[in-house]
Amino acid sequence: MTSPPTAAPGTVRLTTAQALVRFLAHQYTERDGRRQRLITACWGIFGHGNVAGLGQALLEAGAQGADAMPYLQGRNEQAMVHAAVGYARQRGRLSTHAVTTSIGPGATNLVTGAALATINRLPVLLLPGDVFATRPADPVLQQLETPWAGDLSVNDTLRPVSRFFDRIWRPEMLVPAALQAMRVLSDPVDTGAVTLALPQDVQAQAHHWPADFFADRTWHIRRPHPDPDELARATDLVRAARRPLLVAGGGVHHSGAEQALRHFADTTAIPVAETQAGKGSLPFDHPAALGGIGHTGTAAANATARRADLVIGVGTRWTDFTTASATLFTDPQVRFVNLNIAAPDAHKLAGHPLVADARTALDQLARALAGHRVPTAHEQQYRRDADQWRRAVDDAYAAPDGAARPTQAQLIGVLDQVLQPRDVLVNAAGSMPGDLHKLWRPRDPQQYHVEYGYSCMGYEIPAALGVRLAAPDREVFALVGDGTYLMLPTELVTAVQENIKIIPVLVQNHGYASIGGLSESVGAERYGTAYRFRAPDGSYTGDPLPVDLAANMRSLGLAVLRADTVDQLREALREARAADRPTAVYAETAPPDPTLPALAAHAWWDVAVAETSNRPAARQAHDRYRDAKQHQRHHL
The missing domain is CATH 3.40.50.970 (Thiamin diphosphate (ThDP)-binding fold, Pyr/PP domains)
Structure with missing residues (x-):
C-alpha cells in the first residue's frame, strides 16, 4: 500500500x-x-x-x-x-x-x-x-x-x-x-x-x-465619501426646500448612521419618516420622528409626505409600500435627493443622486447645511401631526378591561410595556408587520427587527435564534402568527437543544388575517384565508379547527405560558422574559376595533383587482381601484 x-x-x-x-x-x-x-x-x-x-x-x-x-x-x-x-x-x-x-x-x-x-x-x-x-x-x-x-x-x-x-x-x-x-x-x-x-x-x-x-x-468595509458636486447640489436643494422630509431606510442601520441622523435632525429640524428596514433610526419620541411611512405608515408621516416639496431618501430602495405604489408624494413640484451607497438606488424616482456611505454623507451634509433650519410653519405642522398620532397610538394600546381578550394592537401595547430598550422584537409576515410599523415605539436602534423586503412567513423563529446568537446579552421576542408558525416551527427544537433563550409569542387568530383583510378589500371576500372546517356549502366558514399550537410547542420541548386576557398576557411576557430557557407565550386575539384611526391604512397599495366579475364585491372593489390608479405618477 x-x-x-x-x-x-x-x-x-x-x-x-x-x-x-x-x-x-x-x-x-x-x-x-x-x-x-x-x-x-x-x-x-x-x-x-x-x-x-x-x-x-x-x-x-x-x-x-x-x-x-x-x-x-x-x-x-x-x-x-x-x-x-x-x-x-x-x-x-x-x-x-x-x-x-x-x-x-x-x-x-x-x-x-x-x-x-x-x-x-x-x-x-x-x-x-x-x-x-x-x-x-x-x-x-x-x-x-x-x-x-x-x-x-x-x-x-x-x-x-x-x-x-x-x-x-x-x-x-x-x-x-x-x-x-x-x-x-x-x-x-x-x-x-x-x-x-x-x-x-x-x-x-x-x-x-x-x-x-x-x-x-x-x-x-469601505465608507465612500460623496462626490463634491453631488454634495453641493444636494445642499442647494435642501436649502431651497420649504417642506422637506427625510425618509430613513435600512441603509441607516447598515452604516451605523443613527447618531449622524439624529444630529442632522436636531440641527435642521427636517422631519424623519422610516421604512420598515429603517424603523428605529430615530427614537420614537424624538421631536422630528414621524414613524413609519407608506401603506403601513403613520398618518403623521404620510400627511407630511403629501405636503413635501423635497424628499431626502437615506439608504432606502423606494419599494411600493414606501411610496404607496407611487401615489404618496403628491406635490406637483416634489423633488428627490437619494443618499445611497448603491448607485441604482440613488438614481430612483429621477432623484438627485448622492452616492456615498450614509453616515459619512449625513455628517458632510449636516456641515454643509450649518445654520440652516426648516421654516417654523413646517416644523410646527409636522409636530402637531406627530402629537396627534401619538395620541392615536395611546388609544390603540389602551385596554380598559384587563380581563378581556386582547386585540392585536393591545397585544403590541403590552409588549411595548414589557420589553426593555435593548430587547429585540422579530417579525416578518402577516398583519403584524403593518401594525408594528404604525404602532411600535422603538427605544433602541436594534430593537425593531422586521423583515419586510421579502415578508417571508417562517422567518421569525429561526431569525430570533440568529439574533440571540449575535447578541446574547439581549432578550429576543419572536412575534409569530399561527399561519407563519405552521410553516416553519422546526428550529424551536434547536433552541431547546442549544438552550438558546428566545421568547416566541404565538398569536392565534385562526388563519391568514392579513391576506383575509386584503382579500376583502379587493373583492375576493376572504376566500381561502380562514383556518376553519368546511361549511355545508363547501366554504371554509365552519367552526375553527381544534388545533392546539401551545401543546405543539410544548411537545417540541418549550415551556409554554397561555394568556387568555390582557392581564394574563402582561404577566406571561414578564415571566417569559425572566426565564432562563426558551419560553413561549401563547395568546388568542380579539378582532380589531375598526373605529381606531391608528389601525387604518393611511396610504394606498396597488394590488390588481379583477376587471370583470359577476360578484358585487369585486365590481365595487374595481371601482375603488380605478379611482386610486388615477393618482399614480412617475416622478420625472
Missing part, C-alpha cells in the same frame, strides 16, 4: 472541504478600526452530498484553536438560512454564518432563504453539495437530468437569488472562488446570498494548497 504524497514546501495537503473550512476560519472584516470574524459558525444538515466532505471537515475543525469553525445543527435548510440572516443583520452585516446542505431537496430548500438574504442585502454563505464532478455513475441519487445541459444541477436554482455563484468542479478552483465569495459577502453594495456549489467527490478530494491561502485576511 502506497503512502499519501508528501506536501510540497509552502503547501498544505487537505481535502477541498477541509481547506474551505480552514480558509473561512481566517477571514475577518474591519470597519472603523473594529475587526471581527466574517464567518463565525456553520449551520448544517448532512446527507450523501456533504456528509463525507464538509461534514468530516467540520468534525475535524472542531470548536477549538485558530482553525475552529463551530457547527450548529439545524432542522430545516430554509430555517438555517433565516438564522444566519438574522445573525448577520444583528451584527450590522460585519459577520455572518455559512450553511451547508446535501444535494437535492436540501439544496433547493435554500432558495427561499437565499432570496430573502439577497433582497434585503444581507450576507450569508451557502455551501450546498452537488453532483459528482467525475461522473462515476450518472445519474446519482437526487440528480436532475437535463437532456440539453449535462452540467446543470438543482443548485442552478440558486443562481438568480445569489449575488455570487460558482461551482467548484476541481479543487484548484476553490482559491479564486473563495476569495470572490468573501469579497461579495463583505461588500456593502453587492452583498447578499453567496453560493459555492460543491460536487461531493471534489469535497473529499485532497490537494496541495498554498499555505498563504490560510493566512488571516481582513476585508475592509
